[in-house]
Amino acid sequence: MINDALITPRHIVVVGASNDVQKPGGKILKNLLDRGFAGDLRVLNARHDEVQGVRSFRDLGELPETDLAILAVPASACPEVAERLTREKGTRAFIVLSAGFSEQGPEGAALERRLVEIVDAVGGCLIGPNCVGVLTPRHASMFTLPIPELTQAGCDLVSSSGATAVFIMESALQKGIRFSNVFTVGNCAQTGVEDVLAWLDQTFDPATSSRIKLLYVEHIEDPDSLLEHASSLIRKGCQIAAIKAGTSEAGSRAASSHTGAIASSDLAVEALFRKAGIVRCHGREELTTVAGVFLHRRLESKRLAIVTHAGGPGVMLTDALSAGGLQIPKLEGPKAEALRATLLPGSSVTNPIDFLATGTAEHLGAILDACNDDFDAVDGIVVIFGTPGLSAIYDAYEVLHARMATSKKPIFPVLPSLVTARAEVDWFLAQGHVFFPDEVLLGRALASVFDTPPPAGEKIELHGVDIPRVRQIIDRCERGWLAPATIRALLAAAGIPLVQEGIATTREEVVELAREHGFPLVLKVVGPVHKSDVGGVTVNIKTTEHLLAEFDRMMRIPGATAAMVQPMLAGVELFIGAKYEPRFGHVVLCGLGGIFVDVLQDVSSGLAPLTYDEAYAMIRALKSYRIIQGARGQPSVDEKRFAEIIVRLSTLLRFATEIKELDLNPLLGTPSSVTAVDARFRVE
Numbered sequence: 001m002i003n004d005a006l007i008t009p010r011h012i013v014v015v016g017a018s019n020d021v022q023k024p025g026g027k028i029l030k031n032l033l034d035r036g037f038a039g040d041l042r043v044l045n046a047r048h049d050e051v052q053g054v055r056s057f058r059d060l061g062e063l064p065e066t067d068l069a070i071l072a073v074p075a076s077a078c079p080e081v082a083e084r085l086t087r088e089k090g091t092r093a094f095i096v097l098s099a100g101f102s103e104q105g106p107e108g109a110a111l112e113r114r115l116v117e118i119v120d121a122v123g124g125c126l127i128g129p130n131c132v133g134v135l136t137p138r139h140a141s142m143f144t145l146p147i148p149e150l151t152q153a154g155c156d157l158v159s160s161s162g163a164t165a166v167f168i169m170e171s172a173l174q175k176g177i178r179f180s181n182v183f184t185v186g187n188c189a190q191t192g193v194e195d196v197l198a199w200l201d202q203t204f205d206p207a208t209s210s211r212i213k214l215l216y217v218e219h220i221e222d223p224d225s226l227l228e229h230a231s232s233l234i235r236k237g238c239q240i241a242a243i244k245a246g247t248s249e250a251g252s253r254a255a256s257s258h259t260g261a262i263a264s265s266d267l268a269v270e271a272l273f274r275k276a277g278i279v280r281c282h283g284r285e286e287l288t289t290v291a292g293v294f295l296h297r298r299l300e301s302k303r304l305a306i307v308t309h310a311g312g313p314g315v316m317l318t319d320a321l322s323a324g325g326l327q328i329p330k331l332e333g334p335k336a337e338a339l340r341a342t343l344l345p346g347s348s349v350t351n352p353i354d355f356l357a358t359g360t361a362e363h364l365g366a367i368l369d370a371c372n373d374d375f376d377a378v379d380g381i382v383v384i385f386g387t388p389g390l391s392a393i394y395d396a397y398e399v400l401h402a403r404m405a406t407s408k409k410p411i412f413p414v415l416p417s418l419v420t421a422r423a424e425v426d427w428f429l430a431q432g433h434v435f436f437p438d439e440v441l442l443g444r445a446l447a448s449v450f451d452t453p454p455p456a457g458e459k460i461e462l463h464g465v466d467i468p469r470v471r472q473i474i475d476r477c478e479r480g481w482l483a484p485a486t487i488r489a490l491l492a493a494a495g496i497p498l499v500q501e502g503i504a505t506t507r508e509e510v511v512e513l514a515r516e517h518g519f520p521l522v523l524k525v526v527g528p529v530h531k532s533d534v535g536g537v538t539v540n541i542k543t544t545e546h547l548l549a550e551f552d553r554m555m556r557i558p559g560a561t562a563a564m565v566q567p568m569l570a571g572v573e574l575f576i577g578a579k580y581e582p583r584f585g586h587v588v589l590c591g592l593g594g595i596f597v598d599v600l601q602d603v604s605s606g607l608a609p610l611t612y613d614e615a616y617a618m619i620r621a622l623k624s625y626r627i628i629q630g631a632r633g634q635p636s637v638d639e640k641r642f643a644e645i646i647v648r649l650s651t652l653l654r655f656a657t658e659i660k661e662l663d664l665n666p667l668l669g670t671p672s673s674v675t676a677v678d679a680r681f682r683v684e
């Protein structure tokens with residue numbers, strides 16, 4: 001666990017440091033020296049008295065007390081060194097660069113466990129093994145390059161992969177993005193990405209801490225901790241973007257329900273990130289572009305102006321923003337006309353504002369002033385400005401720099417001429433700006449930042465759900481697929497409407513049920529899990545003769561134990577499902593039933609328990625949402641009721657983790673009701 005010995009050590013020893021700066025042990029010492037360490041720096045190396053000008057101890061016994069040890073010795077030697085350092089030298093933090101641990105099989109895994117035990121025994125901190133190190137303001141304990149200057153105005157980067165952290169830094173630095181702290185945690189033997197995030201949360205100081213956190217995670221060991229601390233940091237004013245790599249982590253699953261087939265573990269990650277308010281990214285460029293957006297003022301609405309002197313990039317950006325749901329409102333009226341009069345003939349101000357390849361810095365200034373002062377239709381501005389190389393463009397970048405300092409609305413600069421206008425771009429960067437090399441990546445990043453909701457509320461919606469009753473049913477129920485009566489009781493306890501139904505095992509009973517319910521009826525086989533697939537559902541039965549014929553047939557279906565009678569309901573077919581994902585909890589899905597689930601996979605996901613806001617957001621994120629609203633004169637669906645069922649079901653699940661999988665498919669929705677007509681629950 002992160003501690004002071006790691007963050008603000010008084011002394012550091014590099015175990016296995018050498019004069020060869022092409023080796024990790026040599027390079028990390030060089031980086032520490034180059035950056036400067038205000039405490040005592042030492043080396044432990046049996047063959048030297050001095051390494052790179054630093055005092056080297058040949059024998060561990062002679063070493064004075066040391067807070068932080070960096071281990072760059074073979075894996076097999078690490079436990080013993082760590083043991084002696086903790087016991088004899090008061091060492092409470094370790095950065096283990098060495099590879100050859102759990103990533104290399106069972107023997108390495110045993111060494112790694114031993115190392116963790118040793119460090120845990122003294123309540124110390126272990127970073128790695130198999131990492132490239134840590135960069136904090138006090139020390140640059142990283143054996144790779146680049147080693148950027150750290151600043152509080154930069155980002156905190158936490159990565160489980162060292163190489164990836166290095167490449168993320170490369171991508172970020174060239175855009176002008178800087179760093180505040182960088183942690184690589186390698187095998188995460190003791191300290192994982194979640195633990196570092198927890199520490200960043202617990203020690204967050206609005207006056208001195210970075211407000212931007214970038215994460216690269218391969219395995220989420222503790223989703224609850226990630227959710228808690230990410231949400232907490234965001235509520236404190238931070239912004240977080242993360243890559244979760246390895247989307248097929250959970251491998252194959254039994255696909256016995258719709259939900260089972262759709263809900264991969266990646267949906268759980270997706271849902272977790274959304275619940276926490278983390279912007280999900282899938283690659284380095286995307287991550288650093290999102291970081292660049294974070295480093296600009298927040299976009300207050302969806303409406304942007306695009307200012308360009310090249311048509312193509314303006315069009316591509318328009319496409320990217322529109323695809324992401326952002327708007328490029330048309331600018332018109334006297335103020336737009338007045339602006340156009342100041343530009344070159346042929347310029348367009350309707351948005352994108354295209355002031356032509358020959359447009360000047362003065363034109364750019366006039367446009368930015370108009371966007372700020374005159375055009376209330378836009379709340380943010382993207383400026384695309386490069387050069388075909390005919391003249392220098394310092395003047396334009398000076399205007400951009402000056403306007404970015406005074407603009408009320410965020411200005412996002414896209415500077416595409418990284419070769420031809422290198423000197424101008426460098427000048428712009430030297431003013432402390434962050435820029436975007438590519439307008440489409442920026443457009444997508446703007447959309448995903450804008451789309452990411454704030455962290456969900458933490459309150460569990462208990463209203464309408466009888467938790468003691470739910471527990472009572474679950475504690476006593478059968479295992480495997482639940483019987484109709486158990487499902488009925490569970491849904492009743494959660495206040496979820498289920499169609500009336502009756503079970504018959506004889507011809508007399510089925511006729512009696514028909515008399516109670518009245519025609520038209522639906523008859524279903526009880527027993528087989530997928531009823532339609534075995535001819536076990538007949539809808540719209542209007543006569544006793546038809547009913548009896550269907551009853552006789554269904555009772556002969558293999559596995560049939562009874563038949564179920566339901567009234568025939570009308571409505572839009574809806575779907576709600578859930579699946580238990582180990583460590584994450586239940587992923588709840590919703591969508592429209594039928595082909596919308598099966599073919600189009602148009603489903604939204606959320607992580608239980610869900611709030612009303614989350615449930616509404618899930619429903620509204622559906623591509624088929626317009627059908628729920630009642631597209632083209634079709635009857636709508638009671639959206640409030642649909643949301644309520646999603647919320648109640650998620651609350652029920654929160655208290656019944658034994659439920660591994662469930663489907664309500666379909667529910668039939670009308671303008672005034674939503675009623676389940678088919679439900680499957682599997683309990684383990």
Ligand code: ADP
Binds near residue numbers: 666
């Ligand atoms: P299964 O999913 O096991 O095949 P369902 O109970 O979902 O069986 O029934 C299959 C289809 O029959 C549903 O998708 C729905 O279109 C229709 N259906 C089932 N019950 C009713 C009902 N009570 N009212 C109207 N239609 C129904």
Ligand code: MG
Binds near residue numbers: 678
């Ligand atoms: Mg069904």
